[in-house]
Amino acid sequence: QVRLVESGGGLVQAGGSLRLSCVASARTFSSDRIGWFRQAPGKEREFVSAIRWNGGSLRYADSVKGRFTISRDNAKNTVYLQLNSLKPEDTAVYYCAASFGARIGVTVGDFGSWGQGTQVTVSS
Secondary structure (H helix, E strand, O other): OOOEEEEOOEEEEOOOOEEEEEEEOOOOOOOOEEEEEEEOOOOOOEEEEEEEOOOOOOEEOOOOOOOEEEEEEHHHOEEEEEEOOOOHHHOEEEEEEEEOOOOOOOOHHHOEOOOOOEEEEEEO
16 A cells, blocks of 8 residues: 655645645556546545656646646656646645556546645635
8 A cells, every 4th residue: 555645735826836746655566647636625526637657648637738737756756746827716635646557547436545635725
């Protein structure tokens, strides 16, 4: 079971940027994925982005395409999520989670080993 710890959240004005980090206690197989999800108050947790440790299978939710970028640093067992051109509707707790094996789904059920989350607040 891999343990994940997120950091990098904060308060930013609309149009600003943040970089979130997700540090894994261990890097598993190269085909395994790290995904980012977010959950706003009163809403369900939703998929944001995902990447495999080998750098493949990058995926983004339509709502963040062109604004968010996912990347990984295997030497640091870390996956990053660069958030640019932030909007108030991006306000949420952002979580990272691991998906093992050849899974390709991006639902909450396709991921396990969730981190504790980091708050992102975008003011208008």
